[in-house]
Amino acid sequence: MISPNSLNEFHYDEIGAYDELIEGGEFRPHARAIGEMLLAQPWEVLVRHQQSAERMMRDLGATFTVYGNAEGTEKILPFDIVPRLVTASDWDRIERGLIQRVEALNLFLQDVYGAQRMIKEGRIPAEVVRSAAHFRQECVGLEPPLGVWCHITGTDLVRDEKGDFYVLEDNLRCPSGVSYVLENRRVMKRIFPELFQRLGVRPVEDYPDRLLDVLQAIAPEHRAKPSVVVLTPGPYNSAYFEHSLLARAMGVPLVQGEDLMVHQGRVLLRTTSGLEPVDVIYRRIDDDFLDPLAFRPDSVLGVPGLMEAYCSGGVAIANAPGTGVADDKVVYAYVPEMIRFFLDQEPILPNVPTYLCWVESDRNYVLEHIDRLVVKAANESGGYGMLIGPVATRAELNDFRNRIRAAPRNYIAQPVISLSTAPVLVKDRFEPRHVDLRPFILYGHSIRVLPGGLTRVALKKGSLVVNSSQGGGSKDTWVLSEDTC
Numbered sequence: 001m002i003s004p005n006s007l008n009e010f011h012y013d014e015i016g017a018y019d020e021l022i023e024g025g026e027f028r029p030h031a032r033a034i035g036e037m038l039l040a041q042p043w044e045v046l047v048r049h050q051q052s053a054e055r056m057m058r059d060l061g062a063t064f065t066v067y068g069n070a071e072g073t074e075k076i077l078p079f080d081i082v083p084r085l086v087t088a089s090d091w092d093r094i095e096r097g098l099i100q101r102v103e104a105l106n107l108f109l110q111d112v113y114g115a116q117r118m119i120k121e122g123r124i125p126a127e128v129v130r131s132a133a134h135f136r137q138e139c140v141g142l143e144p145p146l147g148v149w150c151h152i153t154g155t156d157l158v159r160d161e162k163g164d165f166y167v168l169e170d171n172l173r174c175p176s177g178v179s180y181v182l183e184n185r186r187v188m189k190r191i192f193p194e195l196f197q198r199l200g201v202r203p204v205e206d207y208p209d210r211l212l213d214v215l216q217a218i219a220p221e222h223r224a225k226p227s228v229v230v231l232t233p234g235p236y237n238s239a240y241f242e243h244s245l246l247a248r249a250m251g252v253p254l255v256q257g258e259d260l261m262v263h264q265g266r267v268l269l270r271t272t273s274g275l276e277p278v279d280v281i282y283r284r285i286d287d288d289f290l291d292p293l294a295f296r297p298d299s300v301l302g303v304p305g306l307m308e309a310y311c312s313g314g315v316a317i318a319n320a321p322g323t324g325v326a327d328d329k330v331v332y333a334y335v336p337e338m339i340r341f342f343l344d345q346e347p348i349l350p351n352v353p354t355y356l357c358w359v360e361s362d363r364n365y366v367l368e369h370i371d372r373l374v375v376k377a378a379n380e381s382g383g384y385g386m387l388i389g390p391v392a393t394r395a396e397l398n399d400f401r402n403r404i405r406a407a408p409r410n411y412i413a414q415p416v417i418s419l420s421t422a423p424v425l426v427k428d429r430f431e432p433r434h435v436d437l438r439p440f441i442l443y444g445h446s447i448r449v450l451p452g453g454l455t456r457v458a459l460k461k462g463s464l465v466v467n468s469s470q471g472g473g474s475k476d477t478w479v480l481s482e483d484t485c
Contacts (some may be wrong), residue, residue, distance in 0.1 A: 013401045018159050049191050064077060079184060084478070085130060086480065091480075099447045101348075104339040113133075131409055135325040151214050153170060153171065154441075156170075178246070179306060182208075204452045216280065220313050228252045229252055230247040279316065357413065370397050418464075
């Protein structure tokens with residue numbers, strides 16, 4: 001057993017939030033093996049491990065791009081070697097909750113582009129759906145292969161002060177981050193190879209194979225060996241590293257719009273040996289830019305005629321066009337109702353309580369209590385368009401009040417949740433930093449949750465913003481096979 005005195009040698013000061021590894025000065029039971037390892041190491045050795053990990057991340061080229069950064073846009077995602085552990089029982093609930101949620105979201109998408117029963121029965125206002133920035137009238141009546149719209153989902157989870165998990169938001173357009181899950185695990189296996197078997201950490205390395213299975217499953221019928229490509233906007237995109245890694249890991253071409261063409265309802269890839277048919281496109285481009293003939297005519301990233309080929313069954317696209325309506329932050333507030341409506345079940349994972357600024361009573365409350373709330377733009381991501389009331393200046397608060405009054409449909413607000421913390425190496429000690437968790441869910445013939453996910457870390461002391469674009473880093477997430485080790 002780890003004694004409090006031993007841990008105190010690291011001067012770890014809990015800050016009142018739920019800590020993922022430590023409680024009352026001791027390592028939690030499922031984290032004792034990690035604690036023993038940390039306490040047994042001279043500090044200089046831990047620092048060398050941390051430096052080795054950072055060097056490996058640089059060598060692997062695990063980069064992301066920050067838009068608008070004058071000092072240079074491409075950065076290495078900061079990484080911390082102390083893993084975040086998730087018990088088997090916690091994961092069981094997370095997994096069941098995410099499967100339930102993605103199933104309901106998919107049924108909602110099928111409904112909103114089909115019969116619209118949920119609207120007709122008054123379970124979600126029509127205006128909320130039709131005013132969503134990513135609702136695509138062009139997709140009404142579409143029936144994607146297998147009836148699946150959201151093949152890849154990244155759902156953000158947080159833990160409150162009591163240790164209860166909440167869903168913060170769903171990401172269904174082009175969720176990013178799984179490449180860091182894979183690279184973080186690769187680095188940690190080199191540094192602490194003995195711990196994985198000892199702790200029974202569930203593997204994540206088969207994600208590219210599982211993803212390829214999903215993509216091939218949705219190929220047009222009668223194609224024995226479906227050809228798959230990853231469609232990227234190009235090297236200036238923030239997630240280009242991930243696009244290239246996934247294409248390489250699946251053994252499929254990474255292409256840009258100019259590499260593809262549509263001819264007689266089929267998508268063809270231009271290669272040095274001629275034109276080759278493409279059956280499935282894993283697109284990492286938003287709907288707006290997919291096809292200049294269907295959406296934005298000024299797009300040079302997409303493929304002219306792609307939507308016509310898709311609608312006629314000539315090619316499959318993941319995620320299906322139109323899926324983005326379900327990761328609108330206003331629509332997110334209705335996911336618990338989707339679960340009740342389509343599945344006749346109560347949500348396993350609750351939403352964070354949410355105020356909808358387009359509702360007058362909610363809006364009045366938000367305007368009066370904005371200094372206590374987190375305000376988010378409905379269709380922003382990456383930590384952009386967000387206000388954290390308790391740390392905002394008066395000018396920032398007034399700016400957001402004006403934004404809300406001008407476009408109430410575009411904003412939601414939530415109470416500030418003191419996200420859980422986890423130990424991070426900081427110079428000569430461990431310090432707690434707030435974290436969240438983004439698991440990834442694949443949906444083909446069935447729904448599967450990758451056992452782990454991206455633990456994002458707010459590296460700035462006291463900050464609740466974990467986004468990499470706002471200075472966040474990451475940790476490896478270890479889902480344990482059993483509750484006790």
